[in-house]
């Protein structure tokens with residue numbers, strides 16, 4: 001095993017074994033956020049241990065703390081440097097700057113071969129441990145051997161790297177539809193992932209982008225990223241009709257989890273339009289939209305969950321060539337010790353854009 005801890009003063013050797021401690025942020029037995037110490041994980045065969053440098057806080061992390069999500073592992077938007085290379089993990093060196101993807105499909109089963117890779121049973125079973133909000137985390141052989149650990153281009157900072165995972169999810173959703181310079185696209189909800197959608201849509205060549213939100217502040221930022229029009233939810237349907245010459249939106253993306261956001265989004269679509277549900281609805285969410293009208297207007301409703309290696313590769317290229325723009329979406333940075341505060345701010349999303357935690 002090669003290691004990158006030599007010279008670290010917290011390093012101790014006990015009985016020939018290297019023991020070092022690290023800070024980690026996990027969901028405790030009481031369901032609350034717990035910042036504690038534990039041993040730095042050691043890599044098994046084919047595994048890597050990564051020293052976290054930056055990790056974004058995702059809406060799903062907040063939902064996990066509320067018990068609304070099956071997984072309890074916090075932090076999946078992490079980038080860092082390789083600290084240990086396990087036996088058999090070839091192609092990696094201590095010190096490599098990497099983005100390790102947390103969930104990785106098998107790429108062999110029927111679901112994978114049919115394009116539903118994120119529904120593969122292996123996908124949600126693979127994960128980094130103890131999570132991205134830890135000073136160090138272990139990347140399993142399953143992920144390493146399937147090409148899910150990406151080396152970061154030099155021009156991509158760790159801070160911008162924290163946007164790779166969410167942008168990969170955005171890319172996957174956008175690839176489920178086609179759009180071009182003629183297209184009218186609407187993004188409902190311009191929190192951090194809505195903002196990523198606006199940037200990605202502009203870079204990928206969408207003609208006209210409208211955004212819908214309750215926050216004037218967020219819509220102002222979205223206009224900076226390339227949205228031409230912005231509307232409050234009450235004005236959205238009429239406003240989008242007008243700016244699309246009476247037609248309605250070709251594609252509407254719901255980057256929020258509430259039923260009302262989806263209902264508004266459906267109403268903004270033109271006949272034959274497509275809705276992409278990106279935001280995570282809470283369990284039990286029911287829509288008010290009239291299904292008969294959805295049918296008669298030939299509306300397609302497409303859901304999208306997470307992303308795979310292909311999407312990650314595209315996200316890395318996109319961020320590397322627009323590094324400043326993506327880094328600019330970050331509004332708050334916390335130290336790992338301050339994660340509690342980071343989550344408090346993430347709860348009140350209106351006060352922030354993307355929130356990240358840094359270490360190292």
Ligand SMILES: [Zn+2]
Pocket residue numbers: 058059060076077165166
């Ligand atoms: Zn996420």
Ligand SMILES: [Zn+2]
Pocket residue numbers: 105106107108109110111112113117120121122
């Ligand atoms: Zn599979």
